[in-house]
Amino acid sequence: MDCIIIDDDATARLITRQLCLNSGKINVIDEFSSAIEAIKFLNSNTVDMVYLDIHMPTFSGFDFIKTLKNPPKIVLTTSDKNLALEAFEYKSVVDYLVKPINKERFDKSLDKLFSISNNVEESIIEKKETPEHIYVNVDRRLVKVHIPSIFLIEAKGDYINIKTKEKNYIVHSTLKKIQDKLPTHLFFKVHRSFIINTSEIIDIEDNTVLVNKDVVPVSRSNKGELMKKLNLL
Incomplete structure (x- = not known):
């Protein structure tokens, strides 16, 4: 140096x-x-x-x-x-x-x-190195989704619900599979059933986080790591 x-x-x-x-x-x-x-x-x-x-x-x-x-x-x-x-x-x-x-x-x-x-x-x-888009299989069609527009991903049985500001996508997949495709500087798994876009957090109260209009639970084991990712004053 x-x-x-x-x-x-x-x-x-x-x-x-x-x-x-x-x-x-x-x-x-x-x-x-x-x-x-x-x-x-x-x-x-x-x-x-x-x-x-x-x-x-x-x-x-x-x-x-x-x-x-x-x-x-x-x-x-x-x-x-x-x-x-x-x-x-x-x-x-x-x-x-x-x-x-x-x-x-x-x-x-x-x-x-x-x-x-x-x-x-x-x-x-x-x-x-992070791609701007991800392609997801919806009703046998590959749909292009802009990654930064995703604010929340929720696991629902054998499916995941990918939520963007424009629309939602129900995809036959797991949180683990999509988590591996997402940039870690933006996305964080706060709960076994939820991945959030940390740049879209509005507020945090107790063990919940408000992302867009969704109140999402945060597990105790993940809360400390989430706080480290935020630009706290």
Whole structure:
């Protein structure tokens, strides 16, 4: 993973560079004592991440983040412990390291950084590989169904009821078979008889979830995993 270091303190830059070198995982492309010089560099170069000091004369680390339209992943470094809340308001910030940075804390930050990167890459790959449609057999006809339009699938004996905003499809199949065809970033089996499109959830109360106009039971064993999938505040 390629990075640059931005810090007006030469000693701090040296320490960060050495930590990167010792990790064997981070390649330091360049370092800058000025955020403005770093912006000029990024106008014609790309990196995976930036180690960025917050307090710098003239142009702060926060000013740097605001200037970039599509900033890389950023790990903030500072001697001030009181700016963490403000720091994490920026989506590009993945961690906040308080100086002096020790190896143990630096390594934990790396683990977090690589975990986020891997999850993003897996999500991108999955979305690229996921088909937009599925063909289902209805009354001896193969019917094309737009996958994102499906909000609920319910098992009914030897059949499943695929519900979309336009219409429902009764298909001779099982939840297991259709679950294997659906993208996991969108669909989740909340109960032995129900699969829901998590992007269509309206609200959750106790052990039920409202999807479109359907109230769907959520098994206790699946509720915790469902909550992890949601973008909770």
